[in-house]
Amino acid sequence: MPKVLISDKMDPQAAQIFRDRGVEVDEITGLKPDELIKIIGQYDGLAIRSATKVTKEIIDAATNLKAIGRAGIGVDNVDIPYASAKGIVVMNTPFGNSITTAEHAIALIFALARQLPEADASTQAGKWEKNRFMGVEVTNKTLGLIGAGNIGSIVASRALGLKMKVAAYDPFLTPERAIEMGVEKVTLDELLAKADFITLHTPLTDQTRNILSAENLAKTKKGVRIVNCARGGLIDEAALKAGLDNGHIAGAALDVFAVEPATESPLFGTPNFISTPHLGASTSEAQVNVALQVAEQLSDYLMTGGVTNALNMPSLSAEEAPKVKPYLALAEKLGSLVGQLAHDNLTNISVEVEGSAAELNIKPLTGAVLAGIMRRYSDTVNMVNAPFLAKERGIDVREVRHDREGDYHSLLRVTVETSRGARSVAGTLFGNASPRLVELFGIKVEADLDGRMLYINNNDSPGFIGSVGSILGSAGINIGTFHLGRREAGGEAILLLSVDEEVPQELMRKIEALPNVRLVRSLKF
Ligand SMILES: NC(=O)C1=CN([C@@H]2O[C@H](COP(=O)(O)OP(=O)(O)OC[C@H]3O[C@@H](n4cnc5c(N)ncnc54)[C@H](O)[C@@H]3O)[C@@H](O)[C@H]2O)C=CC1
Numbered sequence: 001m002p003k004v005l006i007s008d009k010m011d012p013q014a015a016q017i018f019r020d021r022g023v024e025v026d027e028i029t030g031l032k033p034d035e036l037i038k039i040i041g042q043y044d045g046l047a048i049r050s051a052t053k054v055t056k057e058i059i060d061a062a063t064n065l066k067a068i069g070r071a072g073i074g075v076d077n078v079d080i081p082y083a084s085a086k087g088i089v090v091m092n093t094p095f096g097n098s099i100t101t102a103e104h105a106i107a108l109i110f111a112l113a114r115q116l117p118e119a120d121a122s123t124q125a126g127k128w129e130k131n132r133f134m135g136v137e138v139t140n141k142t143l144g145l146i147g148a149g150n151i152g153s154i155v156a157s158r159a160l161g162l163k164m165k166v167a168a169y170d171p172f173l174t175p176e177r178a179i180e181m182g183v184e185k186v187t188l189d190e191l192l193a194k195a196d197f198i199t200l201h202t203p204l205t206d207q208t209r210n211i212l213s214a215e216n217l218a219k220t221k222k223g224v225r226i227v228n229c230a231r232g233g234l235i236d237e238a239a240l241k242a243g244l245d246n247g248h249i250a251g252a253a254l255d256v257f258a259v260e261p262a263t264e265s266p267l268f269g270t271p272n273f274i275s276t277p278h279l280g281a282s283t284s285e286a287q288v289n290v291a292l293q294v295a296e297q298l299s300d301y302l303m304t305g306g307v308t309n310a311l312n313m314p315s316l317s318a319e320e321a322p323k324v325k326p327y328l329a330l331a332e333k334l335g336s337l338v339g340q341l342a343h344d345n346l347t348n349i350s351v352e353v354e355g356s357a358a359e360l361n362i363k364p365l366t367g368a369v370l371a372g373i374m375r376r377y378s379d380t381v382n383m384v385n386a387p388f389l390a391k392e393r394g395i396d397v398r399e400v401r402h403d404r405e406g407d408y409h410s411l412l413r414v415t416v417e418t419s420r421g422a423r424s425v426a427g428t429l430f431g432n433a434s435p436r437l438v439e440l441f442g443i444k445v446e447a448d449l450d451g452r453m454l455y456i457n458n459n460d461s462p463g464f465i466g467s468v469g470s471i472l473g474s475a476g477i478n479i480g481t482f483h484l485g486r487r488e489a490g491g492e493a494i495l496l497l498s499v500d501e502e503v504p505q506e507l508m509r510k511i512e513a514l515p516n517v518r519l520v521r522s523l524k525f
Pocket residue numbers: 072073074075094097098101146147148149150151152169170171172173201202203204207208229230231255256278279280281282
């Protein structure tokens with residue numbers, strides 16, 4: 001039974017879903033990194049929010065971990081490249097808390113416009129400072145939206161409802177989408193120059209880090225009010241403090257900080273500064289959404305192989321997964337066969353599907369083929385990290401889907417470029433379930449690729465099979481299955497044998513020394 005650790009505070013429905021789906025679950029929150037390192041090795045899945053930092057050290061200790069599920073959106077607390085290299089799927093729940101976070105941004109816009117927290121504190125202190133708290137209307141003001149994705153779009157629609165004008169800066173926002181959203185697409189400098197309010201809704205990346213730098217804050221309109229419900233690190237906090245102190249910035253509201261938990265900050269106590277402790281996603285509705293989703297996604301992956309919302313792997317629905325699974329096994333076996341036989345540095349790999357295989361999602365199949373091929377470099381390779389390893393090695397991967405009907409109801413073909421030209425292997429599923437090789441380097445040969453095998457490439461000649469059989473037999477090596485194929489009578493032939501134990505080197509050399517032998521290889525599946 002797979003085992004999952006919930007390491008951040010999550011709605012209890014998450015644990016219930018894991019149990020209902022047959023996944024064992026522990027809920028231990030507030031672990032320090034060294035405490036997490038000690039226990040993470042026993043888990044197949046890890047469910048987190050933003051508090052758990054999944055660093056290289058944690059991943060190195062996570063020797064059984066197959067998937068990390070983020071109950072929320074931002075995954076900057078997970079070292080995704082390292083998780084990918086270790087073959088761990090990283091998933092998030094990209095929509096579950098977006099309305100809630102957008103609403104928090106709108107709440108902070110109003111809180112700034114009317115200085116609600118300070119007015120509240122003053123009133124409750126018995127001061128009744130009616131004249132101190134002069135606010136501004138948001139109607140007809142320009143909201144500068146940095147990042148117009150899921151949350152940014154919801155903020156824009158709410159702001160338009162409040163009769164604000166919305167100017168959006170997002171390099172990936174198309175003019176058509178901007179029209180559909182009812183926003184003006186602008187450059188960052190245009191936004192800084194015209195916005196009365198600025199709200200940030202981008203992930204934290206190398207491009208967005210410090211996007212509101214001291215230099216950019218200086219380009220803003222005097223009296224600007226700034227909201228950040230996205231990620232700390234997008235704003236230069238020291239420059240923000242200076243802007244508030246010198247009156248250029250009329251107000252700022254931060255839900256997120258460069259260092260969290262932010263228990264101290266030069267910003268604390270600054271007039272017109274509002275803060276909340278990373279509450280953007282904290283509503284009962286959003287927390288139920290993300291908890292249910294993450295538990296379902298992780299259980300699907302661990303129990304059926306279904307992949308949803310993964311950031312480092314193609315999606316595969318839970319319905320599709322059982323259909324694709326036998327093809328994944330076939331794809332991996334064909335990849336492994338090619339990897340073991342073509343010893344060149346492979347630079348071009350093509351994966352072709354036809355018949356019923358052509359109706360499937362080809363991406364996971366390609367991942368499995370690559371995993372099979374790359375296994376000769378590393379035994380920790382899997383469908384998640386294989387495409388990354390292939391890319392790292394500069395391998396060009398092509399996927400081809402044929403509509404044509406061939407000799408088989410479905411066919412998967414893997415072709416690699418070698419110094420001796422293109423070499424290709426093909427296979428099918430028997431009874432829709434058992435992977436079967438049907439062609440090896442242009443020669444028709446039907447074989448199961450299982451366990452230990454011996455590949456012999458020879459010139460077709462009488463008595464050859466008998467000599468191989470007697471070499472193995474006299475050494476007490478049992479032959480399980482025997483598969484033959486040849487180009488034409490007397491031409492190039494292939495012998496694929498399954499053997500019950502490893503064939504020692506001296507026997508391999510004996511077979512190599514037989515007349516008409518071109519190549520002998522020991523294979524393992
Ligand atoms: N405070 C909180 O509790 C929460 C914070 N968030 C954060 O909100 C942020 C936005 O989330 P979503 O809208 O769901 O993400 P999203 O991926 O849907 O949208 C992000 C947008 O940023 C844009 N973008 C990327 N690079 C950019 C750049 N250099 N300049 C301008 N725009 C750029 C993208 O094109 C995309 O449209 C994320 O950082 C997420 O972690 C999300 C949920 C809760």
